[in-house]
Amino acid sequence: MAKGRITPAYTTRLGRAYQGDAADVLKHVADESVALVFTSPPFALRRQKAYGNVTADEYIEWFWPIVEQIKRILKPDGSFVMELGGAWNRGSATRSLFPYELLVRLGKIFYLAQDFYWYNPSRLPSPAQWVTIRRTRVKEAVTHIWWLSKSTEPQANNRRVLVPYSKSMKRLLKDGYQPAMRPSQHEIGPHFQRDNGGAIPPNILTVPNTRSYDEYLFKCRAAGLPIHPARFPPELPDFFIRFLTSAGDLVLDPFAGSNVTGQVAEGLARKWTSIELNADYVAGSQLRFDEAAAA
Numbered sequence: 600m601a602k603g604r605i606t607p608a609y610t611t612r613l614g615r616a617y618q619g620d621a622a623d624v625l626k627h628v629a630d631e632s633v634a635l636v637f638t639s640p641p642f643a644l645r646r647q648k649a650y651g652n653v654t655a656d657e658y659i660e661w662f663w664p665i666v667e668q669i670k671r672i673l674k675p676d677g678s679f680v681m682e683l684g685g686a687w688n689r690g691s692a693t694r695s696l697f698p699y700e701l702l703v704r705l706g707k708i709f710y711l712a713q714d715f716y717w718y719n720p721s722r723l724p725s726p727a728q729w730v731t732i733r734r735t736r737v738k739e740a741v742t743h744i745w746w747l748s749k750s751t752e753p754q755a756n757n758r759r760v761l762v763p764y765s766k767s768m769k770r771l772l773k774d775g776y777q778p779a780m781r782p783s784q785h786e787i788g789p790h791f792q793r794d795n796g797g798a799i800p801p802n803i804l805t806v807p808n809t810r811s812y813d814e815y816l817f818k819c820r821a822a823g824l825p826i827h828p829a830r831f832p833p834e835l836p837d838f839f840i841r842f843l844t845s846a847g848d849l850v851l852d853p854f855a856g857s858n859v860t861g862q863v864a865e866g867l868a869r870k871w872t873s874i875e876l877n878a879d880y881v882a883g884s885q886l887r888f889d890e891a892a893a894a
Contacts, residue, residue: 614871621853625668634848639682655697692729709747721807761797818886827857858884
């Protein structure tokens, strides 16, 4: 923080958590100081949630002042990664186009580096009216994650997010193979036999979101604090923080909720800033850091 001082709700060795409206707090963040903005803003759901959300019709105009601040604070090689769920049109089993309208508008000031998809195999069938009652739709199990960048060459290194080789690939590396042309006309040359320490992951991230018990839940219940109902699994920020930043870089989440992003960033030796409007959620998020967090 450099553009006028504001007081954090708590700090850790590497991070600062602020309680307030993202549109206001972001104004105090220095220009081009953030390597990665990783966030999941409130979804445009028809049913009002405890953490606050606006309708699909209002969403883009509500979100845009925050987008403009994000553009300002990102480094030239910085990234803006946003998980955003879609919305159903009221009274209809059809989808709102607002996420795509938002993306098109974002594309006027950012580059779309790549689109990702979070597949949650444990997600419950919804919307129930169309999926489990009338049976005219299948259950939603994927949400978009947009990776936007300020330049055409954002900081990124997929060597930092390699996944274990499959059994067949391990066998191939061990036994070798004859270079050949595949039916698709792609040539499989000898470089495919080089062990690079792991496989390059796809842009589909399969991560169940089934945690019904962890330290955060236990500590919030013990402290009598409300539990944030829309926590994403730590595997998501972990992937993008490792992929798009280096140790010592600053990661910012303007809709921090229970501050999973900050906790993951701290564990990966990144500096972090979190912003959350709800004071109870900020208090609960501090419990993620135990004695390391100072009020």
